[in-house]
Amino acid sequence: MSEHPFKARQRLEHEHFTARLSWQRHTPDFVYDTYKRDHDVVFGSGSRISASAAPAFKGDPTRINPEEQLVAALSSCHMLTFLAIAARKRLTVDAYDDDASGMLEKNQAGKLAVTKVTLRPRIRFAGTPPSPADVKALHERAHEECFIANSVHTVVTIQPR
DSSP: OOOOTTTTHHHHTTOOOOEEEEOOOOSSSOOTTTSOOOEEEEETTSOEEEEOOOGGGTOOTTSBOHHHHHHHHHHHHHHHHHHHHHHHTTOOEEEEEEOOEEEEEEOTTSOEEEEEEEEOEEEEESSSOOOHHHHHHHHHHHHHHOTTGGGOOSEEEEOOO
16 A cells, blocks of 8 residues: 555655756846846746746746746645545546636735636545535645645635536
């Protein structure tokens, strides 16, 4: 039998994750209104993304921005933790979808921050699904155990659909 996923945390206490970011100036000048925000990120896994600033900050709207990356990281971590818990409880999940969103606004210190992230997971179980109360408890535990949620000060709300 495989190790309990949360016991693996002890092995991960010193795990190191990497991302290499590359940006170059492609304009003759370097002026706030005209320099390109486009850059590439290569992760330790070898995966690559093309990123930019959010459109409101003069970024390319066709590229991923840091705010979207944060929302996606929270959503992905919650899902992966939820699936691990469900599998350990012998609940078979057939599908998991989430329409996550984040709010960029001024925080209490008056600084722009992603202050709220709302996850809207929709889960389809095989067979008889657990009760709504049991699903809520699964989400609460997943949120408590999510490494990314434990790493940020953003308020994360789960609204199962």
